[in-house]
Amino acid sequence: xxxxxxxxxxxxxxxxxxxxxxxxxxxxxxxxxxxxxxxxxxxxxxxxxxxxxxxxxxxxxxxxxxxxxxxxxxxxxxxxxxxxxxxxxxxxxxxxxxxxxxxxxxxxxxxxxxxxxxxxxxxxxxxxxxxxxxxxxxxxxxxxxxxxxxxxxxxxxxxxxxxxxxxxxxxxxxxxxxxxxxxxxxxxxxxxxxxxxxxxxxxxxxxxxxxxxxxxxxxxxxxxxxxxxxxxxxxxxxxxxxxxxxxxxxxxxxxxxxx
Numbered sequence: 709x710x711x712x713x714x715x716x717x718x719x720x721x722x723x724x725x726x727x728x729x730x731x732x733x734x735x736x737x738x739x740x741x742x743x744x745x746x747x748x749x750x751x752x753x754x755x756x757x758x759x760x761x762x763x764x765x766x767x768x769x770x771x772x773x774x775x776x777x778x779x780x781x782x783x784x785x786x787x788x789x790x791x792x793x794x795x796x797x798x799x800x801x802x803x804x805x806x807x808x809x810x811x812x813x814x815x816x817x818x819x820x821x822x823x824x825x826x827x828x829x830x831x832x833x834x835x836x837x838x839x840x841x842x843x844x845x846x847x848x849x850x851x852x853x854x855x856x857x858x859x860x861x862x863x864x865x866x867x868x869x870x871x872x873x874x875x876x877x878x879x880x881x882x883x884x885x886x887x888x889x890x891x892x893x894x895x896x897x898x899x900x901x902x903x904x905x906x907x908x909x910x911x912x913x914x915x916x917x918x919x920x921x922x923x924x925x926x927x928x929x930x931x932x933x934x935x936x937x938x939x940x941x942x943x944x945x946x947x948x949x950x951x952x953x954x955x956x957x958x959x960x961x962x963x964x965x966x967x
Contacts (some may be wrong), residue, residue, distance in 0.1 A: 709764040710861070711755040711789060712815045714827035714839060716745040717772050717779035721832065726935065733930030744779040747893035749786070752886040754858060755826050755892065756787040762860070765789045767822070771799050771807045777911065785898035785906035788814050792817070792912050797868025800917055800944035803928040808842030813919040815847070822866065825885040829854055833929075837887065851885040852878045855892055 709793045719725050728734045741761045744752075753765035758894035760908055767781045768791035771887040780791045792814050794800070815822065825844070830837035837853065844851035856875070866886050869876045870891075898906070915925065943963075945955040 709758060709762045709824065710822045711759060711764065711766045711827045712820070712822040713748070713751050713755045713766060713768050713783070714780055714811060714825065714843065715748050715752075715768045715770040715776075715783050715791070716828070716831050717742045717770075717776040718745045718831060718833040721741075721746065724831075729934035732932050735933065740919060742775055742778055743829055743830050744782040745833075747830055747888060747890070748779075748783070749828075749834065749898065750890065750892045751826035751828050752783050752786050752788060753893045753895040754855075754888055755824075756896075758824070758860065758904070758941075762840070764823075767791065767820065769793070769811050771810050773797070773800050776800075777893060780911055781903075781906055784909045785903045785910075786896060787902070788909075790910040790912070792914050794914050794916065794919070796830050796916055798923045799921075803837050803926045804838050806840050807929055808839060809846045810916065810919065810921050810923070811839075812846035813921045814845050814914050815843075816960055819915065821883075823882045824860075825849075825883070827885070827887050829889045840885045840887035842945050847883075849883050850880040851887075853881055853887045854889045855886050856889050857892065858888075896900045 719735070719897065720743050723740045726736045726741065754867045759766045766788050768780060768788045768790060770780055771794045774795055776795065780793060786792060792813060801806065815825065827856050828839050840853055842853050852867040852869070854869045855867045856870045859866045863882050865880050865882055865886060867878045869878060869884055913934045943959055
């Protein structure tokens with residue numbers, strides 16, 4: 709079974725991200741370390757487990773700037789066979805719907821016909837969780853979001869999705885797109901040998917003209933980024949339990965106004 713895995717490079721979760729005053733909607737990138745989107749690691753791992761069991765190839769697809777090669781090499785070191793990368797600014801600076809159209813065209817290029825398209829549940833930098841749905845729409849195939857478990861049989865995918873107090877089982881015909889949640893699996897760490905071998909794996913740069921995609925005008929754009937306001941100083945209630953409870957309720961009702 710051939711599988712396409714959508715990849716994205718994002719700032720490290722421990723990086724101190726700050727808005728760039730000179731570029732609205734952008735961040736200061738100077739000393740930030742960029743990594744493979746953590747949720748994409750679950751997608752990569754699931755693709756590898758499926759192809760190891762059923763055969764086929766797992767190929768990565770990315771829309772991103774020049775620095776995205778770091779994330780692609782990480783995915784290749786984990787075990788992806790190769791990667792296709794669109795790094796033109798007109799593509800990676802576009803909105804998620806346009807990026808999905810570009811990725812859909814890249815997936816269809818070169819005669820590659822994956823039965824399954826996997827991606828992370830969301831991008832941790834923008835917290836967008838629409839990529840799987842948008843790619844599926846561009847390819848006119850079904851999609852399921854937030855997979856905690858994936859099972860394949862008889863040309864179908866059955867996805868278990870955790871909801872509050874229950875588990876949903878959703879079935880879709882293949883080919884289909886599925887986004888992967890934390891807990892789906894335990895992503896492997898690339899070995900030193902795998903990292904060295906990944907340097908010889910192909911990363912093909914695909915141009916928009918080659919894919920036949922005209923990004924066109926953006927359907928949405930980020931107008932500004934702002935740091936969250938500083939956390940307010942806490943209020944300490946002291947005394948006997950009954951007095952503390954009374955003070956807390958009074959503060960919640962009259963000051964915080966949340967009850």
